[in-house]
């Protein structure tokens with residue numbers, strides 16, 4: 001595995017771990033384990049933050065990977081990638097809102113936001129893993145480019 005593949009593999013694993021922790025954390029609050037819910041969700045947030053730091057560093061220092069698969073699938077892939085990026089951004093904003101509401105002890109609102117945040121995060125993780133599978137497992141060989149070129153190039 002080269003350096004170009006190590007970073008995406010680590011960051012994709014972090015998204016998966018974070019989503020699994022959110023599912024566990026949700027389950028914990030349903031069964032009334034408040035402390036365990038808090039700790040699990042905080043670790044999930046740290047995993048998401050680490051993902052973000054690795055993703056941004058890689059984008060700045062190495063660049064993003066362009067589509068290496070068939071031309072006929074390129075547009076579908078680009079639409080899917082943009083959908084994933086938009087979802088990830090929404091998940092980040094909702095995640096911060098959900099955490100802020102919890103720390104302000106506004107649990108009524110936290111509960112409503114938390115449900116939406118968790119579902120958005122699950123979809124972000126699934127679409128992120130799909131992008132990884134397409135780019136590095138099914139159709140490897142795309143070159144790295146600065147982020148804007150990788151999306152629209």
Ligand code: HEM
Nearest residue numbers: 026029038041095098099102103107108111114115117118
């Ligand atoms: C981004 C991180 C978090 C997410 C995604 C999240 C998600 C959720 C969800 C989905 C529920 C509703 C469960 C249900 O009724 O179906 C919930 C409830 C709750 N959460 Fe969180 N949570 C997070 C962080 C925290 C933290 C840090 C605390 C503690 C400071 C906390 C305390 C609570 C409490 C007390 C409830 C129960 C509220 C009620 O039933 O009125 N949560 N959370």
